[in-house]
Each structure stands twice: as structure tokens, then as C-alpha cells.
Amino acid sequence: MDAVLVGADRLGNIPEVLAEFGLKIRHHITGRDPKHQRQAQRLPGGTDVVILFTDFLGHNVMKAYRDAARDSGVPVVACRRSVCALKTALEGCGAVKCAACPRAK
Numbered sequence: 001m002d003a004v005l006v007g008a009d010r011l012g013n014i015p016e017v018l019a020e021f022g023l024k025i026r027h028h029i030t031g032r033d034p035k036h037q038r039q040a041q042r043l044p045g046g047t048d049v050v051i052l053f054t055d056f057l058g059h060n061v062m063k064a065y066r067d068a069a070r071d072s073g074v075p076v077v078a079c080r081r082s083v084c085a086l087k088t089a090l091e092g093c094g095a096v097k098c099a100a101c102p103r104a105k
Contacts, residue, residue, distance in 0.1 A: 001022055002023070002048050003018060003023045003025055003048065003049045004028075004043055004047050004051070004065075005028045005053070006051070006057060006065050007031050007057040007061075007081065008030065013083050014081070017086050018086075020087075023090075026046065026047055041065055043065075043074060047069075049077060049093075050068075050069040051077045051089075052077070054078050056081055075093060077090060
């Protein structure tokens with residue numbers, strides 16, 4: 001599955017956590033560019049899930065990507081940019097399953 005990540009300048013260990021859930025990063029958007037706040041956003045083709053890092057995003061950017069995901073029929077996961085918060089959000093969303101989790105088999 002392909003994920004679009006919105007928010008955060010650096011991802012740190014996030015790619016490894018996503019790999020545990022069978023996700024790979026299709027595109028990473030920091031959200032700092034002023035055009036992200038003014039334009040209606042489009043998701044890259046083949047996007048399976050949008051992950052919003054809420055502690056690094058303004059409300060306008062978050063709303064733009066939520067709307068784009070809704071229009072594309074793609075689930076949205078919102079969490080803080082920490083490994084624990086991301087794991088909890090992904091486990092709770094139901095859109096993806098942890099590949100290492102015994103319940104997933």
C-alpha cells in the first residue's frame with residue numbers, strides 16, 4: 001500500500017514503522033510551502049492512505065488534504081509525529097494491518 005505523508009520536516013523512524021504495516025511512502029509533503037495553504041490539493045494516483053502529522057500542520061493545510069482524500073475515497077489517519085502515536089493510529093484506523101502482528105495472519 002502507498003501512503004502520502006503530510007507534515008514534519010524529517011521523518012526519522014517513521015518509514016520503518018510504515019513498513020511494519022506494509023506501507024511505503026509514495027510522497028512526503030512538509031506542508032510549509034505557502035501554496036499548500038492556498039490551493040486545492042490533489043493526491044498522487046495510487047494513494048491508498050493519507051497520514052497527517054497534526055503537530056506540524058496548520059488547519060488550512062490539514063483541511064485541504066482531508067478534502068482531497070475524501071474526494072478520492074482514500075482513508076485519512078491523523079496523529080502526532082511520533083512512532084508510538086503513529087502505531088496507535090494505524091492499529092486503530094482499520095485501513096491497514098500490522099504485518100508483524102499475530103492477529104494479522
